[in-house]
Amino acid sequence: MWGGARGNDNEKSKGWNVVADVGSHGLVRLKEVAEKGSTAYRWEGGAERWRRKTEMAEACQVCCGLVTMAEVATMLGRRNLLSREDNDEARKQQRQSCARLLEPACWMMVLARVVEEGKNITQGYSHVEQLLDRISNGVLAEDRRSAITELQQVVAESSSAQLAFGAMGFPVLLSVLKEERDDTEIIRGSLETLVSALTPIDAVQGQKNEIRPASMNSDILSRESENISLLLSLLSEDDFYVRYYTLQLLTALLTHFSNRLQESILLIPHGIIRLMDMLMDREVIRNEALLLLTHLTREAEEIQKILVFEGAFEKIFSIIKEEGGSDGGVVVQDCIELLNNLVRNNASNQILLKETIGFEPLISILKLHRGSAYNFTQQKTINLLHALETVDLLLMGGPEGETIKNANRLSNQTAFAQKKIIDHLLMLGAESQWAPVTVRCRALRCIGNLVIRNPQNCDALANKLVGEEPHIEPALNAILRILLRTTVIPEFVAAEYVVKCFCEKNADGQATLASTMIQPSSGSRSNPRDDGAISFGSMLLQALVTSEPNGDLEMCSRACGVLSHILRDNAYSKDRVLQVKLEESVPSLGPPESLLFRLVKYLAFAASTKTGDKSQTITAGSGDGSYIQTIILQLLAIWLADCPNAVCCFLDSPSHLTCLLERVSNPHAGVFVRGLAALVLGECVLHNNSTENGRDAFAVVDAISQKVGLTSYLAQFDELLKAFDSRFSTAVSHKPPPRSSSASMLDVHEVENHNGLDHMEDHPNLTAILDPLFVTFVRKLEAGIREEFVDVYSRAKNKASILPSGLERRDGEVDGDYIKRLKFFVENQCRDMQDLLARNSNLAEELVRSGGHGAVEISAAKPSSGRERIQIDALRNELQEARRQLEMLKSQKAKMEEEVLFYQSTSGKLESDLKSLSDAYNSLEEANHRVESELKGVKIGANLSHSEVERIRTEAREEAQKEMESELNDLLVCLGQEQSKVEKLTTRLVELGDDVEKLLEGIGDEAGLPDEDEDIEEDE
Amino acid sequence: MSYAYLFKYIIIGDTGVGKSCLLLQFTDKRFQPVHDLTIGVEFGARMITIDNKPIKLQIWDTAGQESFRSITRSYYRGAAGALLVYDITRRETFNHLASWLEDARQHANANMTIMLIGNKSDLSHRRAVSTEEGQQFAKEHGLIFMEASAKTAQNVEEAFINTAATIYKKIQDGVFDVSNESYGIKIGYGGIQGPAGGRESSSQAGGCCS
């Protein structure tokens, strides 16, 4: 049915239907087969026959297994469909969709193939088979040769033929190579066929699971190291084509299975030497050998060494020279690529190069002549890039342990410097603006690597002048100008790299640059073209401050990066730059502003412009706008590190602290901004030696714990470090430009097209600044900050509590003084305690918040801070005290009321007593009156002797009067007593503050008494 | 950098006999008491003077361990001289000499000069191979012989220089086709005529590579 499928289109689709049918029926079956593993190929006669075809095919099947067979089938099926020339788009598409349908059905097709005995072998397959048969069994030499030519053509054109060849052809051709050395023509043919079988045919665009017959064939051929030996032995043949094809064949094998090839070649005695010898062969062979050796040496240290032992360096350099150095063609590129392979991470070879040949020949590749300005062909650009890579590789030293590598790097740096490479590099990187930007960048990086951690070379760079009379200026100035002004990102990055390398571990260099930071007088400022005369520091300062606060901070941010390099780990520079005062353009507006203040101003400004724009700020971890904040914060972090003066200056303005706190607590600020702000805050604690209230470490800690909370503050560090980690894990390593010059040019253009700095996802300045060095710095600082926080918390501000011995009375101290001192001490302690309590409550709060409960919920409900809580506590205490007093007052009042009541009732009783007394008096009066009137009546009525009556009357009266008088006396005594009692009560009441008048009023007249009196009446 | 001749040496012998130490003593005048197993090969270089001529020695110190043998064999063919080292305190290293020679004869060029070195002569109290035995073996196989100590530097200089002198003599005698670099000998660009340059170069020698 396969054959049917090759008929017209109708038939073909019918064929596919059958395939699909068979497939779906057989799928279950096939699974069983698959489970049986690699023996599956024996399952049906078809496979059996296939197996018998050749031993090689079996080997292939065994190793590749059933899956490979499935792939083979898919491949063949698809190729049958697609490889036929067909211009009719519609039909082509139809077929392609058919092929797509088949894609998942590859298993089915295997089945179809396996089931369909005989027919399953394609026409191409049988054709290859026939040809091979003619080659191995043919009698006539001519016929065999033509068979081999035909086979080569078939294999070169169709990948199904390549597959078929892979299944059957190798043993046939290998035995030809082994046994028929005398027949040059058939050997050539065999080799050419093998090359074709290993060369990929790019027909169908590579789908992922597509098998590559060329790669499979390479696999088969390279599996036996015996085959490699055989090939190497062919290199000694006289025939040019034999050697040529053999080299091509080996190169093809290397591109597919380099490790395997490297291993087997290493094990074959003189294997590498044989290949090396090819470099001495005629040009075509030599060029081929160069390519092969480049593949062979990739990441194979031992092979690299053997090559060098065999004199590879000498040969490479002599070829480069022959070809015209950097002006030479692609062969020069190949040479340098091989050279790079030999020295990459290979200290031994680097030493040998330096010791025996020296770097001179390498440097001479880099030499530019001033006249050659517009002579940059693509190839020259690529050649130079490769040579610069060699320089870089040598400057990086070997891979060994730090010390060896360091020694090697140092001695390579020195050797390069002795040969004046810096002149050529400056020419390429800083002077020749007509050199392609990729070359300029690469040269700048080399300058960085040349000076890094090498004091002599740093000095050399610092003293170098570039340019031609009269426009001569220091090289570093030229590099700074490139850094500040370039519109090409990679060039900025490269220039920044030079400054960074120059400053690293170069205290003198840093200090020199810092000491030139003087603001040029306004006269020269208006004339910016006069850069030649301006110092490095002034140029830098200008870049830092000329940005208008509402303008673009790009230049400022670049300058910040540079400044951070100058300040890093350099106490002198930090203090020096702290002194830098900025002249206001309008004078007399107060004292001149310091540079530090200006930078914080920019920070605040950058922050303020971001807040409105949330969509951007959320992702702004490294995004385009917040990078300025990040960079300024990074600079501050570097500046404030180990520099109490800078901390003090920074805290001079309370708004600075607030600004940082805002950055840390702002969830819309990027992770770097928050983290770095936290870092700078931490430095304000860690490196704070101020004792001034409000500016000391305590104040900063308190501010942090109040505004941000300790937990969330410390969490910023974790986040920051996490962000660093993910940053470095995603960083891509640099790759050398590929050999194909078209691709290389793409690269070149790509670099040159990047001139919109603002549209970068990750600003290059950040990449340059947030480097591993800075991360190490952050890690160290973070640990220090955490420790310092613990320390601050475990120490009292006034240090009162730690002077117990001072409590003793001093000799001759008077009581008053002693008491004063003790009082002062106690006051201090009291304050400390308040302080500690406040912190304690803050901490407890943090603890509660961070432990278990939803942080949000609590933070919503919590009293806004510990300090307030303390205040509340104090208020509560006061309240309680007041309440207690109130209570006391109340009870006093009640008691008083009780007393009042008592006195009231007493006075009531007295009153009634008084009444009854007066009643008694009245009745006495009455009685007296009656007696008198009786007497009268008696006097009048009875007319008794007057004298008698008179006597009686007098007697009675005297008697009555006596009686009355004594009663009255009693009464008066009583009254007097009562009166004094009332008086006493009154004073008492006055004492108690009660309204005596009112009470007495009540007593005086029955009505109008207040409520209480009613109660009293009721009680009575 | 200028030299009259450049000679390539290899140092071979069992593991632990002191090959790397000999090289280090020769190039850096240092002794390394800890055994740093050599992996593959290590390179060292030094300038010496013979007959007033500056001669650059390129020396490849090979790993003695069996597993590296196939790699180290690649260095035989292109070497002009070989230092075959055994350890006088370990008899088996002496017993293996024959197989080392066998290897050398098979892979090296026939004119390679071989210097037999009985190393660790400072450890005479633990000697397991007598000086005479070493001499005898060298005589039988046409080798130059010396006992040396990488530790005390005794005979180290001499071992390398005598080998060079022998090669130099072979050149003078016309044994080599010097233009064929596969013998491990190269004629330098400068210094071949005047002895003055040679002396200058030799004074820089030593400690030039790490």
Ligand SMILES: Nc1nc2c(ncn2[C@@H]2O[C@H](COP(=O)(O)OP(=O)(O)OP(=O)(O)O)[C@@H](O)[C@H]2O)c(=O)[nH]1
């Ligand atoms: N006492 C003494 N010890 C030596 C002498 N030479 C080498 N050693 C010690 O022998 C040990 C092995 O020395 P190496 O030079 O590393 O041995 P090697 O021959 O290079 O070994 P491989 O690299 O494994 O082939 C080290 O511990 C050395 O200190 C010597 O002359 N005297």
Ligand SMILES: [Mg+2]
């Ligand atoms: Mg060693």
